[in-house]
Amino acid sequence: MDSTWLVLLALALGLAVGAGFVTLLHLAERRGTSAAGVVSPRIPDGIDQVLEALESAGIVLDPSHNVMKASPGAHAMGLVWNNTLVHPEMLALADQVRRSGEPLSRELVLKRGPFGDANVYLSVRVARLGTRFVLLLADDRTESHRLDEVRRDFVANVSHELKTPIASVGLLAEALDAAADEPAQVRRFANRLGSESARLARLTQEIIELSRLQAQDAVAEARPVDIDAVVVAAVEQNRVVAEGNHIEIAIGRRTGAQVLGDEALLTVAVNNLVANAVNYSPPGARVGVGVKVGAGVVEIVVTDQGVGIPEEDQDRVFERFFRVDQARARNTGGTGLGLAIVKHAVQNHGGDIRVWSQPGLGSSFTIRLPDAKAAPATEPLGDTA
Structure with a gap:
């Protein structure tokens, strides 16, 4: 009889210890999940959908500068690689916004991608997103910058090309006046004046033609x-x-x-x-x-x-x-x-x-x-x- 009671007592103690262990495991799991939620907080609702719809670059950084989410445009511009923001200039902007809490805008010239040689011209806007995240938005201004350079070069070239015939016309007019009593010289200068005038007319007409062709409604x-x-x-x-x-x-x-x-x-x-x-x-x-x-x-x-x-x-x-x-x-x-x-x-x-x-x-x-x-x-x- 004593041995039977001893067996039953041992079984009861074993069940009690097992139940307590399971309870401890359950509590530990709940605490671990809660801690994970603190360490890896979720991006605010709706941000994923907004970034997916953006044509420009959109990037969300966590407090450790890990890229939590990036739009397709951010990858296309070479701003994000291996879930990391490539350019230290943009990381510096993110740090500045974290410290000040104020949004800022900058114009940046960066390399396209971590290994690229070509430049990309960006208009960047950085702001806080909630209490833990930073949002970077970047618009690619490379094509606009290229067109501005083309326009500047075109104006410079036109000015240079027009300068020569215009100067020639002026000099020939003076030569004509000086040679008024020499018919042979007058004819020679008049012929050259006609040639320079025709050249100037051709150049002007071709500039007008090229400008028209570059218009969207040329055809x-x-x-x-x-x-x-x-x-x-x-x-x-x-x-x-x-x-x-x-x-x-x-x-x-x-x-x-x-x-x-x-x-x-x-x-x-x-x-x-x-x-x-x-x-x-x-x-x-x-x-x-x-x-x-x-x-x-x-x-x-x-x-x-x-x-x-x-x-x-x-x-x-x-x-x-x-x-x-x-x-x-x-x-x-x-x-x-x-x-x-x-x-x-x-x-x-x-x-x-x-x-x-x-x-x-x-x-x-x-x-x-x-x-x-x-x-x-x-x-x-x-x-x-």
């Missing part, structure tokens, strides 16, 4: 354009100069190709390519102008046997006022805007332009436009001479 009303007619018109505008320099212009066969756009703008673009080909070709050379259609693309190809373009300059020939050969450009009256006008005219029609060239062998420029209508080649465009 406001697109209509079907007969590309064969565009090619013939552009070639005829250069026929007299070509014949005067004993240069042959050969035109390909009719294609019946059509694109949607502005016929006048496309004629200007092709005319500029043909004029360049004639101006940079030696006497007795041949300039070819043809149209190809296929795979939904209309190609206008202008090929010459001229001096060619060095490989290092081929990516720059479409820049405003860029000239491969400054001396030759002055002799031919070039303004340095012709190919820039071609590029913008083609881009406004949803196309692109490509160049192939080899010094001493010549160049080939290809305008590529979306095809509105394709037809088989049947008859010549015009005189192939």
